[in-house]
Each structure stands twice: as C-alpha cells, then as structure tokens.
Amino acid sequence: MEAANKLLAPTPIQYLETLPGGQEVFIKRDDLLGFSFGGNKCRIGAEFLEDMRRQGADFMVSYGSRRSNLNRVVASMCKSQGIPCLIISSEEDGEQDGFNAALVDFMGAGRVFCKKDSVAGTVGNTLQALRSQGHKPYYIYGDAHGMGNEETARSAYRKAYREIRLWQEHAQAEFEAIFLASGTGMTQGGLLAGKRQQHGREKIIGISVAREAGPGAAAVRRYAGEGEEEVCFEADYRCGGYGRYDGEIEGVIQRMMERHGIALDPVYTGKAYAGMLRWLERYGEGMKKVLFIHTGGLPLYFDYLNGRMGVGR
Amino acid sequence: MEAANKLLAPTPIQYLETLPGGQEVFIKRDDLLGFSFGGNKCRIGAEFLEDMRRQGADFMVSYGSRRSNLNRVVASMCKSQGIPCLIISSEEDGEQDGFNAALVDFMGAGRVFCKKDSVAGTVGNTLQALRSQGHKPYYIYGDAHGMGNEETARSAYRKAYREIRLWQEHAQAEFEAIFLASGTGMTQGGLLAGKRQQHGREKIIGISVAREAGPGAAAVRRYAGEGEEEVCFEADYRCGGYGRYDGEIEGVIQRMMERHGIALDPVYTGKAYAGMLRWLERYGEGMKKVLFIHTGGLPLYFDYLNGRMGVGR
Structure with missing residues (x-):
C-alpha cells in the first residue's frame, strides 16, 4: 500500500x-x-482505506466541507490505489473552493453537493445509487446519519x-x-x-x-x-x-x-x-x-x- | 538555533x-x-547561517531568482534568528512573484532588483552600503562575483x-x-x-x-x-x-x-x-x-x- x-x-x-x-x-x-x-487525516484516512479493504467494499464515499483536509487525503489515497471515490459536500453560504477542493478534483474524485439539512438523505441516495449500479460502497462515517464507524476513526x-x-x-x-x-x-x-x-x-x-x-x-x-x-x-x-x-x-x-x-x-x-x-x-x-x-x-x-x-x- | x-x-x-x-x-x-x-535549501541555508555566525557577520545578503527556494528559506531562517536580510534578484523577462517571493516579503526581508548583467555590481554596491552603515554583511556566495564560499554550500x-x-x-x-x-x-x-x-x-x-x-x-x-x-x-x-x-x-x-x-x-x-x-x-x-x-x-x-x-x- x-x-x-x-x-x-x-x-x-x-x-x-x-x-x-x-x-x-x-x-x-x-x-x-x-x-x-x-496532517492528521493521513492517519485517519489510512485506517478508513484499510477498513474498506477488510470489508471488501469497492467504492469510497466521503463527506465534508469544501475546505476539508480529510476529503483531500481520502481522494488522494483512493486515486493512488485505484479506488473510485465520491465526495459529498454541503453548500455553505459563500464558501469557496480552495486548494483542498482543487486537489480533490485533480485526483479525479466525483463531487456531489447538497444543502446542509439534507446530508443524510443525499448520503443515503448516493449509497443506494452506487449499490444499484453493482458497487459495494463504503461510507467513512458509517450509516447515512454518520453513525457506526467510530472505532475505525478512533484507532488512528x-x-x-x-x-x-x-x-x-x-x-x-x-x-x-x-x-x-x-x-x-x-x-x-x-x-x-x-x-x-x-x-x-x-x-x-x-x-x-x-x-x-x-x-x-x-x-x-x-x-x-x-x-x-x-x-x-x-x-x-x-x-x-x-x-x-x-x-x-x-x-x-x-x-x-x-x-x-x-x-x-x-x-x-x-x-x-x-x-x-x-x-x-x-x-x-x-x-x-x-x-x-x-x-x-x-x-x-x-x-x-x-x-x-x-x-x- | x-x-x-x-x-x-x-x-x-x-x-x-x-x-x-x-x-x-x-x-x-x-x-x-x-x-x-x-527542501535542499534548508540544509544549505543552515550551513550559511552557521558560517555567518562563525564569522561574526550581522547582515545576510542573498541572491537568486524571484522563484528561488533558497531565498525563501534564508529569509525565514534569518527572521527566526533576528538577523536582518536582503535578497537581490535579477529581473527576468516577465517573471512574476509567486509564493516564494511572498514568503520572503512576509518574513520582512528587503528585496533589491537589478538587471541580469549587473548582478556583481549590485551585490558589490549593496555590501559596500551596508558596511558604510556599520554592518558586517555576509554574502552567501562569497565575493561580489559569487566566488569563494563553495565549501560552506558543499558541506550540506x-x-x-x-x-x-x-x-x-x-x-x-x-x-x-x-x-x-x-x-x-x-x-x-x-x-x-x-x-x-x-x-x-x-x-x-x-x-x-x-x-x-x-x-x-x-x-x-x-x-x-x-x-x-x-x-x-x-x-x-x-x-x-x-x-x-x-x-x-x-x-x-x-x-x-x-x-x-x-x-x-x-x-x-x-x-x-x-x-x-x-x-x-x-x-x-x-x-x-x-x-x-x-x-x-x-x-x-x-x-x-x-x-x-x-x-x-
């Protein structure tokens, strides 16, 4: 790896x-x-990718702000390992892309935007859509509400x-x-x-x-x-x-x-x-x-x- | 240090x-x-600052392009040690400032520009002016023609x-x-x-x-x-x-x-x-x-x- x-x-x-x-x-x-x-998200991202591999999943889904360091690292790690990756971001008022978002783009990760009050729905729909395409997606936070994968993050x-x-x-x-x-x-x-x-x-x-x-x-x-x-x-x-x-x-x-x-x-x-x-x-x-x-x-x-x-x- | x-x-x-x-x-x-x-200029810059200290000099003078990594590192090391610093750059056609030049500015180093064919003259005048102000300047390359300090650079x-x-x-x-x-x-x-x-x-x-x-x-x-x-x-x-x-x-x-x-x-x-x-x-x-x-x-x-x-x- x-x-x-x-x-x-x-x-x-x-x-x-x-x-x-x-x-x-x-x-x-x-x-x-x-x-x-x-940065810290190198350690945390590496744990997520390792967990994903253990679970036999084949599509990474992450979530965070446009300025998220985690999403930059996850997109980069996925690219280096040939794993397709989608990044969901909530649209904040006036928040603009910076270098982290640019790097997500350059690493070829897809980006999905949603309103702040519809994150769980967007995550759920995204995962469902990937499953219906035959993928086994991995959502880094666990379920669509962001619960259930605490142990993986904690271990870093x-x-x-x-x-x-x-x-x-x-x-x-x-x-x-x-x-x-x-x-x-x-x-x-x-x-x-x-x-x-x-x-x-x-x-x-x-x-x-x-x-x-x-x-x-x-x-x-x-x-x-x-x-x-x-x-x-x-x-x-x-x-x-x-x-x-x-x-x-x-x-x-x-x-x-x-x-x-x-x-x-x-x-x-x-x-x-x-x-x-x-x-x-x-x-x-x-x-x-x-x-x-x-x-x-x-x-x-x-x-x-x-x-x-x-x-x- | x-x-x-x-x-x-x-x-x-x-x-x-x-x-x-x-x-x-x-x-x-x-x-x-x-x-x-x-970067490599961390190792090289540290040798220059150490040599400067040995010689009892009190004013750093460096030279390089606007995009020079060496000048960014030297300006930063000087700032961290309270040493005043001047950076001489030749004006290249159309060359613009980037982050290295910005960092030189933010570190409070002075910048002097000259034509490419008048570097030695500019260095000589700058050193002379500093001496007449009572300083003991240190030019990282040696003499005004850039000769004489090879051993310091080499040691890195x-x-x-x-x-x-x-x-x-x-x-x-x-x-x-x-x-x-x-x-x-x-x-x-x-x-x-x-x-x-x-x-x-x-x-x-x-x-x-x-x-x-x-x-x-x-x-x-x-x-x-x-x-x-x-x-x-x-x-x-x-x-x-x-x-x-x-x-x-x-x-x-x-x-x-x-x-x-x-x-x-x-x-x-x-x-x-x-x-x-x-x-x-x-x-x-x-x-x-x-x-x-x-x-x-x-x-x-x-x-x-x-x-x-x-x-x-």
Missing part, C-alpha cells in the same frame, strides 16, 4: 517555545506525514497517542496537557481512547474550530469510546464559527512562521494554537510542559496566502 | 515505483525537512550523502545512480564531495533545470571541490530553460501526485524527475536501483496549482 509506505515512521516531537507563563510548548509534527501534504489517534507516550518515557518528560484543533472529534476521541488504554495522565484539550460546547463534546465522546469519561472540549475560541478568524489568529500564524518556519492555517491549526495560548493564560498557571499536535492542513495555509496577496478565485 | 532543531533527523528514503525498464526508484524525502516547507550535501550511504549499508542495497535537480550546483557538488570522501560508487546525475552543459558542469565542479573529477550534468531535459515546462513534465507532476501523494513542481523537481525517466530510457538498461532526491520547493507546487486553476496574480 503506497500510502502506508509513507506513513510508517512516528512523527517528530520538537521543543517549540517557552510562553510568558513559563510553560514549555512542544509540537508534534503530524504536518510532516509524507503523503498528500500530511489511539495509535498516535502511543507515539506521544513513548516519547515522554524516552525523554523522561511529562506533558500536563495535549492541545489540538477539534472538529469532527475523531482525533481527540482517538487520543482519549489511547490515554485510557495506556494509562496516560495528561489533559487532552480540544480547541473547537467550529462546534459549540454541547454538540462538540458529544462528538468527541462518541469517538472516544472507552475514553469517554473525561472530555475537555473548549468552545470559547471559535471566533464565530467554522472558517472564521480574526487579527489575533492571523498574528499567531505570522509569528509561528517567523519564529519557527512552521505553517499554521486560520481554519484549524492557527485557530487552535491561538486558543491554546488563551487557555493557558486563563488556566495554565503552574503547568510546565504542554504538547500541541500540528494536525496539518498545509493547502489551507496557501489559500490564506492567496487571500493575503489579494489573489481572487 | 530554532532552524537546526527542526533539521536534526535524517530524512526518509522510501521505495517509490518500478519503471518499465525494471529499475526500482527510491526517493529521499528532503521535502519533509520541517522548516519553511523543507556532503553530510546528506552520508545519510544515503548509511541507508544503503543498513538496507544492504546499492543505488547505481542518484538523480537530482541541478541548478546552482551546490547540491550536486556536495553529493560528489561526499561520495569521494566516503568511497561511494553511484553515478550522481544532475538534471539541469536551467544551464547549458558547459557552464552547468563548471558550476557543479566548483562546488564539488575534491569530488570534481567526475561530473555528470545532463542538459538535454531543460525544456528550453529555467522555469519552462511542457506537457510531459506536467504529466509527471500529475502522475506523482496521483500514485504517491507527492508534490513535484515544474521548475525543479518535476523537470528533474521527467529528465530522469528519459535518461533511464536511454542509458539505464541493466540498472536495478536508483535514488531520486526530492529537493523540495513546495510553494512552487502551489504556484503551479494557481496557474492550473486560472488564478491570476
């Missing part, structure tokens, strides 16, 4: 900076995973958590908290499951990039499975919702590139890093070491640069 | 594909170096060659040839020096991305130093010169993303990979294993996508 070949090695954990509050920040470089611009960051644990043992260091951008809940849920399984002690703090506290925490809990008792989902730093950002987030993105040569984007990782900084100001007194997981999304950084350069699309 | 912190680990060497002629192609992922989008890929040698010993495999995009000659020269020093036996084949055979080979020879006796600089696949590309190169870029989730760009790595394929068709009979060095240049891939998407700048 070509994709897996490029994903074998654990990603580095690097010291990044010490904050005014005294906390040392480390960063896990999942942005350096070597397939289709990296349950494994990644192991890398974090081993690093700490090797470095004889303990992170008091792990921060990450939290959207679908798959990544945070997997980390929580890994923590429970491997008796970790860190707080695992998801910075919401979109959802409000209630539904966001519920999604994480669902993906966490056995790790569900303790869900820290912080919805105070959403900046008004999915894809929205302000000067503070832009400042964090600029500063990260200036100081560390690392690209963050305004939709996920930049928002999450900015949220982490605020969270630590409020609650982080006495914390010594924290880890930020860079969950990738490089094409979104270049979308952002296009915007800054006044390049229309 | 922040940059070095992110550059410590050797980059992976991965099996990529087997060509119709039977050659197995492996790829060294220098595109995954974790500072400012990676002399070290990287060691990684390749160790990998072969560990894998009990031998590459018959190492291919790479060859422009300034710094990377190929360093590899040749490493090969000589470490008694390697591979052919090291630079695919010219710009220069004709004579001046190109001379540049490589200069950077190769002790490894200079054997320079393989292939100028047959230049596609008309720097920055030019055709449908064959575009096909290689598309296919690499489709099959392997790896981004090549039309200016350097895509042109070099296409050239390697042609070279192997002509001369590669009987070769079993070859290595392609992915020398990075990710921002140029997104420039290329902007072009494909019809996004003007």
